Amino acid sequence: MSHPLSIVAVALVCLTTLVVGGFGLRLSRRTSDFYVAGRTVSPRLNASAIGGEYLSAASFLGVAGLIYGSGIDMLWLPVGYTLGYLVLLVMVAAPMRRSGAYTLPDFAEARLGSRAVRLVSSVLVVAIGWLYLVPQFQGAGLTLALVTGAPPWVGGFVVMVVIAAAVGAGGMRSITFVQAVQYWIKLTALAVPAFVLLLLWVRSGHPAPVVPPQWHAPLSPTGPGDHPWYRTASTVLALCLGTMGLPHVLVRYYTNPDGPGARRTTVTVIALLGVFYLLPPVYGALGRVVFPVLPGDVRGDSIVLRIPGELAPGLGGDLLTAMLAGGAFAAFLSTASGLAMSVTGVLDQELLRPQLARLTGGDSPGAGGFRLAAVLAVVLPYLLSRLIEPLGLATTVGLAFTVAASTFAPLIILGVWWRGLSVPGAMAGLVAGGLGTGLSLATTMARGDLGGWPGALLANPALWTVPLAFAAVVLVSLATPGRIPASTARVLVRLHTPERVTLARSRLRD
Amino acid sequence: MTGSIHWPTAVLVAGTMLLLWLGVTLLRRSRRSGFISETDRATYATLHTASLASRHLGEGLSPESAERAGRHLLSILGAQAVSIAGPGSVLSWTGTGEHHRAQAVDLGERTLETGRTVAHPEEVVACGDPECPLRGAVTAPLVTDDLVVGTLTAWTQEPSPGLTRATEEVASWVSSQLALAELARTRNRVMEAELRALRAQISPHFIYNSLAAIASFVRTDPDRARELLLDFADFTRYALRTGGTFTTLAEELRNVERYLVLEQARFGDRLRVSLLVAPEVLTVTLPYLAVQPLVENAVRHGLASKEGVGHVTITASDQGSEAEIAIEDDGVGTDPERVRAILDGAHPHDSMGLGNVDARLRQVYGDECGLVVETAPGAGTRVSFRVPKFAPGVHAQH
Numbered sequence: 021m022s023h024p025l026s027i028v029a030v031a032l033v034c035l036t037t038l039v040v041g042g043f044g045l046r047l048s049r050r051t052s053d054f055y056v057a058g059r060t061v062s063p064r065l066n067a068s069a070i071g072g073e074y075l076s077a078a079s080f081l082g083v084a085g086l087i088y089g090s091g092i093d094m095l096w097l098p099v100g101y102t103l104g105y106l107v108l109l110v111m112v113a114a115p116m117r118r119s120g121a122y123t124l125p126d127f128a129e130a131r132l133g134s135r136a137v138r139l140v141s142s143v144l145v146v147a148i149g150w151l152y153l154v155p156q157f158q159g160a161g162l163t164l165a166l167v168t169g170a171p172p173w174v175g176g177f178v179v180m181v182v183i184a185a186a187v188g189a190g191g192m193r194s195i196t197f198v199q200a201v202q203y204w205i206k207l208t209a210l211a212v213p214a215f216v217l218l219l220l221w222v223r224s225g226h227p228a229p230v231v232p233p234q235w236h237a238p239l240s241p242t243g244p245g246d247h248p249w250y251r252t253a254s255t256v257l258a259l260c261l262g263t264m265g266l267p268h269v270l271v272r273y274y275t276n277p278d279g280p281g282a283r284r285t286t287v288t289v290i291a292l293l294g295v296f297y298l299l300p301p302v303y304g305a306l307g308r309v310v311f312p313v314l315p316g317d318v319r320g321d322s323i324v325l326r327i328p329g330e331l332a333p334g335l336g337g338d339l340l341t342a343m344l345a346g347g348a349f350a351a352f353l354s355t356a357s358g359l360a361m362s363v364t365g366v367l368d369q370e371l372l373r374p375q376l377a378r379l380t381g382g383d384s385p386g387a388g389g390f391r392l393a394a395v396l397a398v399v400l401p402y403l404l405s406r407l408i409e410p411l412g413l414a415t416t417v418g419l420a421f422t423v424a425a426s427t428f429a430p431l432i433i434l435g436v437w438w439r440g441l442s443v444p445g446a447m448a449g450l451v452a453g454g455l456g457t458g459l460s461l462a463t464t465m466a467r468g469d470l471g472g473w474p475g476a477l478l479a480n481p482a483l484w485t486v487p488l489a490f491a492a493v494v495l496v497s498l499a500t501p502g503r504i505p506a507s508t509a510r511v512l513v514r515l516h517t518p519e520r521v522t523l524a525r526s527r528l529r530d
Numbered sequence: 531m532t533g534s535i536h537w538p539t540a541v542l543v544a545g546t547m548l549l550l551w552l553g554v555t556l557l558r559r560s561r562r563s564g565f566i567s568e569t570d571r572a573t574y575a576t577l578h579t580a581s582l583a584s585r586h587l588g589e590g591l592s593p594e595s596a597e598r599a600g601r602h603l604l605s606i607l608g609a610q611a612v613s614i615a616g617p618g619s620v621l622s623w624t625g626t627g628e629h630h631r632a633q634a635v636d637l638g639e640r641t642l643e644t645g646r647t648v649a650h651p652e653e654v655v656a657c658g659d660p661e662c663p664l665r666g667a668v669t670a671p672l673v674t675d676d677l678v679v680g681t682l683t684a685w686t687q688e689p690s691p692g693l694t695r696a697t698e699e700v701a702s703w704v705s706s707q708l709a710l711a712e713l714a715r716t717r718n719r720v721m722e723a724e725l726r727a728l729r730a731q732i733s734p735h736f737i738y739n740s741l742a743a744i745a746s747f748v749r750t751d752p753d754r755a756r757e758l759l760l761d762f763a764d765f766t767r768y769a770l771r772t773g774g775t776f777t778t779l780a781e782e783l784r785n786v787e788r789y790l791v792l793e794q795a796r797f798g799d800r801l802r803v804s805l806l807v808a809p810e811v812l813t814v815t816l817p818y819l820a821v822q823p824l825v826e827n828a829v830r831h832g833l834a835s836k837e838g839v840g841h842v843t844i845t846a847s848d849q850g851s852e853a854e855i856a857i858e859d860d861g862v863g864t865d866p867e868r869v870r871a872i873l874d875g876a877h878p879h880d881s882m883g884l885g886n887v888d889a890r891l892r893q894v895y896g897d898e899c900g901l902v903v904e905t906a907p908g909a910g911t912r913v914s915f916r917v918p919k920f921a922p923g924v925h926a927q928h
Contacts, residue, residue: 044809045809047804047807049803050803054783054786054790057805057807058784058787058812059812060812061809120920122919123920126920130922192806193848194809195848196809196810197809275809361850368850369851390849390850463537466537
């Protein structure tokens with residue numbers, strides 16, 4: 021296959037990730053430039069960054085693979101991925117920004133003032149981050165193995181080393197700028213080949229895709245024990261509510277200067293994702309044209325990378341494959357570095373710093389602890405990605421969304437909109453949602469899909485775990501009215517008051 | 531069975547093991563507490579209750595704090611009810627027989643006047659209600675700074691010398707807690723006064739120099755003079771504002787810009803400033819006027835006693851969950867011992883800004899977030915500090 025070109029493309033993307041951050045810094049040598057340098061990140065740039073961080077291996081490779089394999093029901097996936105931002109926009113974007121929280125544990129602490137809830141949130145953030153990182157490493161291994169013939173562990177290893185370096189270096193780089201560039205790399209790398217391939221397809225007399233009948237019948241069962249309605253609804257619910265609970269999404273919102281900025285960013289994100297998600301179905305359908313059946317032991321996830329070679333053999337195909345491989349690597353790197361950054365922050369702050377402080381007798385551990393956390397944050401999921409049998413990129417990512425939807429979504433939504441939320445209530449929701457999804461996912465991962473109702477309920481648990489978590493929060497909160505934080509009214513006023521309004525009380529105090 | 535595991539069974543077994551382990555641990559813990567004698571346990575319980583009460587008393591004497599502390603005081607005293615009263619009003623009532631509440635002020639009057647503990651016999655206390663358990667009371671004074679600020683009354687079925695003694699002791703303990711609260715309030719007031727001092731302190735040199743520089747442009751370049759005056763107006767409005775304690779880094783940098791424009795009017799090309807900012811940290815919240823005094827310091831020490839051009843570099847970098855802000859100059863530098871003395875507050879007139887910023891940063895974010903000064907004679911100076919992106923209770927106000 022196309023060794024040299026693809027290797028060049030992948031190397032370029034890795035280099036971009038490490039180097040381009042320096043250009044995003046605001047530098048001024050004259051005081052007259054100060055004003056420009058001090059301006060906060062515009063919603064448009066920030067939206068590109070969120071898009072860049074959000075579009076992972078699952079979106080770049082996984083969705084097309086699932087559409088190729090399972091048919092048009094999978095079109096719900098891109099819808100769900102985007103819908104999450106609509107929910108975020110309507111319900112939490114601006115209040116979250118006004119809370120001043122940088123991470124989800126910060127939000128829990130700001131809203132509830134409880135160290136225990138903060139600790140549980142931290143554990144969940146790390147769990148979700150790792151669960152989300154595993155498919156990124158697997159995707160990288162798959163891609164590099166396919167385009168260069170390297171053993172499967174190499175790709176994940178490259179991604180791991182690059183992001184550990186990027187996160188550990190930290191400091192004087194603009195992550196926002198890196199991620200924004202990654203979005204446009206990904207969009208270009210997926211769009212240009214798509215148009216070229218479509219053109220080739222039209223010129224070759226546009227042969228129809230070869231598909232079995234249930235491929236284009238919506239919500240048709242593939243077997244007797246299949247429950248497509250339940251599974252689809254559950255997946256969409258997980259994606260809808262999961263987005264707000266992903267650790268790397270909230271961190272980007274902190275960069276917005278205020279609530280309205282957060283809303284404008286979200287609207288732009290929805291537009292950017294909408295454009296991007298037009299493309300994977302094209303690859304899914306083209307895949308059906310080129311490969312009526314999947315040859316041998318090939319995984320659906322690799323379908324995107326295989327199409328150019330079949331449709332345009334020779335240098336042209338090699339170029340397109342190299343482009344797609346580079347784009348895919350951009351997807352792994354950007355998502356993985358965003359996740360690794362969040363997990364590192366939480367590990368450093370909650371776990372390592374207190375321990376190191378104890379070891380060094382209160383001396384500030386400085387950057388050493390942060391670097392150690394960065395290494396920890398990526399090495400563990402990398403090892404996991406080598407141990408766990410690949411489930412399919414989009415499926416594993418879906419599991420991370422499910423955990424987020426069943427734990428953080430109730431905490432955030434009720435935390436923003438309900439005065440009655442008590443500390444034990446929040447804790448009950450996190451624990452119930454976490455245990456429910458955790459056990460289902462562990463069973464599914466260990467045993468595979470069980471088939472029938474048990475299989476559907478355990479593989480796509482969101483439709484029962486999300487209501488369970490919400491019910492746990494509400495019921496326990498109602499049962500413990502004494503444990504509603506005293507600061508609730510004050511915090512909610514701050515979350516919901518537009519920035520331009522000066523509160524009468526604060527004016528009185530002046 | 532050929533190696534495959536029956537998962538429901540495995541989960542069940544694991545669950546049972548977990549429950550067993552929990553049970554054993556709990557049992558062991560309850561056993562272990564059996565080694566503590568009754569007296570010890572009573573002591574610990576009392577100390578624990580006292581520490582709970584002291585948390586509420588830390589806010590000073592108010593109806594809310596009295597209400598919350600009263601619960602714990604009642605359990606320490608073992609009386610029927612406990613009331614806390616200020617001069618002329620009852621702050622809280624905990625326990626039974628709240629219809630006696632109004633009486634608490636009258637009973638406290640003598641204690642308020644004399645500062646002595648008074649036991650009230652049945653004929654003073656008892657109401658007509660035969661069901662009412664309150665037949666006696668002991669009132670003890672709450673004293674801070676030699677002033678009786680309130681009274682603590684324990685209501686009981688039968689006043690005893692033991693209760694009188696206990697009430698007196700508890701009241702004096704509460705008094706000491708109130709004194710601590712007063713101390714904390716004083717400390718806050720000192721901090722606020724220091725902040726006000728910092729605002730006022732910016733002015734004299736700087737105002738004089740700026741106005742002189744502006745005056746020199748009035749004839750030659752009236753437009754520039756006007757611009758400078760507007761900058762000056764904006765700068766003073768920011769520096770003398772009376773709003774909240776926190777602002778964003780973007781806002782603070784804007785003020786540094788105004789300051790530097792004014793300084794450059796005076797120094798011209800002798801002052802070179804460069805700024806390097808990771809845009810992610812511009813939204814970070816920090817105490818207001820945390821950066822400007824450090825820049826002023828760098829300009830003054832980097833340029834004043836030096837020939838030729840002086841460089842000042844301001845960097846703000848993104849360090850994960852923290853932001854680092856550093857101000858560097860290539861001036862003459864200082865002896866580290868001197869800086870240490872300044873940060874300890876030994877030279878209050880020399881670099882008031884430095885010590886003040888350091889104290890405020892430590893007060894808000896804890897001791898690990900103070901200023902870090904790297905300097906040596908002839909080697910320039912670098913002053914830096916780190917602020918967490920999120921700290922509970924810290925919010926920018928515009």
